[in-house]
Amino acid sequence: MKHIKKDKCDCRIIHEEKVNEARQRALDDLVTENLCETFKALGDMSRLKVLWALEYQEMCVCDLAALLGITESAVSHQLRLLRTLRLVKNRREGTILYYRLADDHVSQLVRIALEHIQEPGVKN
Amino acid sequence: MKHIKKDKCDCRIIHEEKVNEARQRALDDLVTENLCETFKALGDMSRLKVLWALEYQEMCVCDLAALLGITESAVSHQLRLLRTLRLVKNRREGTILYYRLADDHVSQLVRIALEHIQEPGVKN
DNA sequence: TGCATATCTGAACACATACTCATATATATA
DNA sequence: TATATATATGAGTATGTGTTCAGATATGCA
Numbered sequence: 001m002k003h004i005k006k007d008k009c010d011c012r013i014i015h016e017e018k019v020n021e022a023r024q025r026a027l028d029d030l031v032t033e034n035l036c037e038t039f040k041a042l043g044d045m046s047r048l049k050v051l052w053a054l055e056y057q058e059m060c061v062c063d064l065a066a067l068l069g070i071t072e073s074a075v076s077h078q079l080r081l082l083r084t085l086r087l088v089k090n091r092r093e094g095t096i097l098y099y100r101l102a103d104d105h106v107s108q109l110v111r112i113a114l115e116h117i118q119e120p121g122v123k124n
Numbered sequence: 125m126k127h128i129k130k131d132k133c134d135c136r137i138i139h140e141e142k143v144n145e146a147r148q149r150a151l152d153d154l155v156t157e158n159l160c161e162t163f164k165a166l167g168d169m170s171r172l173k174v175l176w177a178l179e180y181q182e183m184c185v186c187d188l189a190a191l192l193g194i195t196e197s198a199v200s201h202q203l204r205l206l207r208t209l210r211l212v213k214n215r216r217e218g219t220i221l222y223y224r225l226a227d228d229h230v231s232q233l234v235r236i237a238l239e240h241i242q243e244p245g246v247k248n
Numbered sequence: 249t250g251c252a253t254a255t256c257t258g259a260a261c262a263c264a265t266a267c268t269c270a271t272a273t274a275t276a277t278a
Numbered sequence: 279t280a281t282a283t284a285t286a287t288g289a290g291t292a293t294g295t296g297t298t299c300a301g302a303t304a305t306g307c308a
Contacts, residue, residue, distance in 0.1 A: 013190045014220065014254090015183070022177040022191050032172055034241040035234065040167030045160050046266075052156070053146040059139070061285060066137045067146050074267055076286055086240075095275045095284045096138065105240040109233060110159065116210075116229040117158040138284090170296075185255060198297055200256055219254045219305050 041085050042109060046070060047078050050099075051106050054088060058100040165209050166233060170194060171202050174223075175230050178212060182224040 013019055027035070041047055049068055053059055061079065065072040079099060082088040087106055090099045101107065137143055151159070165171055173192055177183055185203065189196040203223060206212040211230055214223045225231065 012186050012196075012254095015187050018181060018183055019187050019190050021181065022183065022187075025177075025180055026173065026191075027176055031238070031241070032169060032176075035237050036167055036169050036172055038167075038237050038241060039163050039172070039233075043160055043162075043164030043167040044266080045156060048156055048160050048163070049150065052151055053149075056149055057142060057145065059142055059146065062136050063139050063143050063146075066143050067150075070266090071268065072136075072285070073269080073287085076284095077266075080286075086243075092275085095282095097285065103240070103243070105236055105243075108236050109163075109240075112229055112232050112236070113159050113162050114155070116227070116233075117155070117162060119210075119227070119229075136284095164295095168296080194296090195298060196255070197257085197299080200254095201296075204256080216305085219252095221255065 038085055038087075041081060041087060042106075042113075044078070046074070047082060048110075050075070050078060050082070051087065051101065052110065054099055054101050055107055055110070058091075058098040060096045060098055064099070162209055162211075165205060165211060166230075166237075168202075170198070171206060172234075174199070174202060174206070175211065175225065176234065178223055178225050179231055179234070182215075182222040184220045184222050188223070 026032075042051070046068055050064055053064065053067060059067075061075050062072050064079075065075045068075065079088060079090075083090070086102050088099050089102045090097045092098075150156075166175070170192055174188055177188065177191060183191075185199050186196050188203075189199045192199065203212060203214075207214070210226050212223050213226045214221045216222075
């Protein structure tokens with residue numbers, strides 16, 4: 001069952017079939033990058049707080065800045081990223097821009113991640 | 125309805141009720157940090173590839189290294205992080221450690237994120 | 249015990265990124 | 279048009295992070 005294979009190049013492979021299988025099933029690199037960007041967007045305290053707040057109600061930039069305790073500029077930078085990834089949308093009312101979640105994927109992602117971190121730790 | 129409030133301090137708040145509401149509903153900081161760490165773990169090409177591979181079959185460190193095209197050391201570092209966050213588990217067979225997903229939360233998270241990025245882009 | 253293999257760990261470095269500051273843009277109103 | 283407000287943008291900077299390299303641990307076997 002085991003193909004012990006040691007080449008001179010440092011790509012040492014123990015289970016060749018497994019690696020080949022994994023290669024075939026691998027996601028397209030572009031898809032993986034998009035996935036990566038999305039998770040990266042969620043992996044930041046400021047953006048996470050923004051998204052959590054927007055899950056309940058739409059809010060404008062300066063309110064979010066007050067909520068997070070950072071400058072409006074910083075919030076704006078983050079919102080641009082979230083907009084680019086289609087995680088949030090906005091609507092204008094005069095000079096004020098109200099941001100809201102783009103769809104319920106964010107809610108679902110956060111809910112599942114919450115489940116995960118609250119799950120009791122098990123030995124291996 | 126609008127409380128225009130401009131203080132000398134730069135925490136300008138337009139909708140005070142919204143900010144207060146958001147503050148009350150805000151997640152505990154420690155919980156947010158854990159959430160953040162979890163998403164951060166998913167927001168990396170190497171770790172994402174590892175997790176995607178492990179969703180189908182358990183694999184050992186050097187096979188994962190071969191699959192990703194990085195050193196075994198790099199994979200090991202990443203696996204330690206994933207283990208710490210209880211995203212993967214391992215079992216030992218001789219000198220070989222086989223890694224697998226800890227539960228199906230990762231699968232769910234990736235599936236939802238995939239849905240999100242594949243959703244057709246809509247104007248605002 | 250001694251050697252080989254598989255994995256882990258710490259240090260160092262190159263690169264990414266989140267923030268602030270200064271400034272620009274957009275909308276509303278006088 | 280001129281002014282004020284809300285937001286966006288670009289540059290600069292300090293911190294974070296993923297990688298490799300060198301060396302340490304751990305298990306198996308002669």
